[in-house]
Amino acid sequence: MSETTAERTGATASERRSTDREVSGVSIRLEGVTKRYPGQSTAAVDAVDLEIPAGEMVMFVGPSGCGKTTLLKMLNRLVEPTDGKIFLGDDDVTGQDPDQLRRRIGYVIQAGGLFPHMTVATNIGLVPGMLKWDKARISARVDELLDLVGLDPEVYRGRYPRELSGGQQQRVGVARALAADPPVLLMDEPFGAVDPVTRQRLQDELIRIQGELGKTIVFVTHDIDEAVKLGDRIVVFDVGARVVQYDTPEAVLAEPAEDYVADFVGAGATLKQLTLTRVGDVTLQSPLVARAGEDAADVVRRATAAGEQYVVVTDRRGRPISWPTLAELSRASTVPDTVDDKLPVVGLRSTLNDALDAMLAASQGGVVVTGRDGVAGVMVVETVMAAIQQTRGQVEG
């Protein structure tokens, strides 16, 4: 690997994400927050001190029953703390009216928690409505948010939740939580009920949205991979919401604070480094790109001259549609415009893990990476391997 590659991979995913972006969130500070339920000898949450910096996405992980969800729900007082103080920014919100407080804190639960008898637009407009925004402003905001979460307002505004797929419901759930532009977003295992492919997409979207908005996000999950992929920081909890480790994903994976964390993070921590590195962080190979409809013989000649085995074929708008070998290509007179449904494609923001998954499922032994303006490059298994060693070296060094 060249010197430039080392520099590019030098900035880890979270470092890159936490710099150069606008922050609209506020910090959250917990002081001795405790929850005891009557009739139980041990506290569900025992004197937790925690500081969450403004604009960061902090992941709460831990086994079920460790109190992480209880702790999350104390942040918006769905669960009233028995003891301790909670600050949003400099405000002590422990004594505030809970309904007023919750309108300033977005809340997303599994499957979005959408109200089935209300349209998508009504669902999203609920909090602005409670804050007495006027109709025109709410309607404009609904469209803006649907755009943000990648749903066409024209199509989805008037739909009911049951007319949406699980992933779409989840997007609407995120839009609803963001409706009144709250500085803080609480997410309670939001992507637990969707299939792996959709989950990966929703995670990518959340990273993008967070990059645009810079909210303070607290995200509860039991999936360490999800925590590593999304989090700027990870809090690992043990029973009683004891904070075992609070650190960057890189550090949690490389230097678990206790055996407990190592066990929880599980085997294959090195492989989990794959979820720390984005496709855009590694050096991609530049493939030979040809448009559908070009003269095949000419393309083959250029490819042979460049020593390429494969050619990435794009449609008129520059989007990759297939990735044939030279042998396949030379059989046609013009470059065919057939779309390969199984073409492995990932985005620049996807993780190496996503890319590796796509590669293993494809016959070409690599993936096509798309950026904003079409094909950004291709990536092969060797690139991934090199990146793993790179990341490992950094953490240990």
Place this chain on the structure above:
Amino acid sequence: MWEYVLDRRGQIAYQALQHLSLVAQCVLLGSVLAVALAALVYRNPKASAAANAVSAVGLTIPSFALLGILLAPFGFGITPAVIAVTFYAALPVLRNAVVGLAGVDRSLVESARGIGMSRVATLVRIELPLAWPVVLAGIRVSTQMVMGIAAVAAYVLGPGLGSFIFSGLSRLGGANALNATLVGTIAIVLLALVLDVVLVLVGRLTTSRGIRV
């Protein structure tokens, strides 16, 4: 019999209207009371069980007996009729409203609270609309049942088609006695069918497209 109907069409229509009005108003009143009561008890398992017991036991009280008992404090007339009919109208609605409200997904309630809806707003905007189809099913059952009970109310000189039935039964064997009884009974059945269709339409119009089955 046709002649009988033609001769008395004015009276039949008047009594049918009275019957309809008694039933409609009592069902409305009973439903409001039942839903209010259900909203008070549905979050408490013991109170819900008590409400269900009341509604089950209440339905076993013979309407004739209840009307008789009500005669003592209220005398003859419209008051005991309204009380008895409202009582029976409320019971099926109470049961369904408790079941319907308790059946609303708790995560939706938590979601509503989590985005800052007050307890009352959550009940009015989320729980009741979601429980509405079940409540309405209770109202339909109650309407059908109360149609018959309202006829018995004629015993305490309440309004409605029951007067035909009772006057017929008391003169059984005499001229037109059977006709009077049949007219009262058939008119009640027809009214019940019409009202049921109306309630189905109300259901279509008041149930959100998002939860309609």
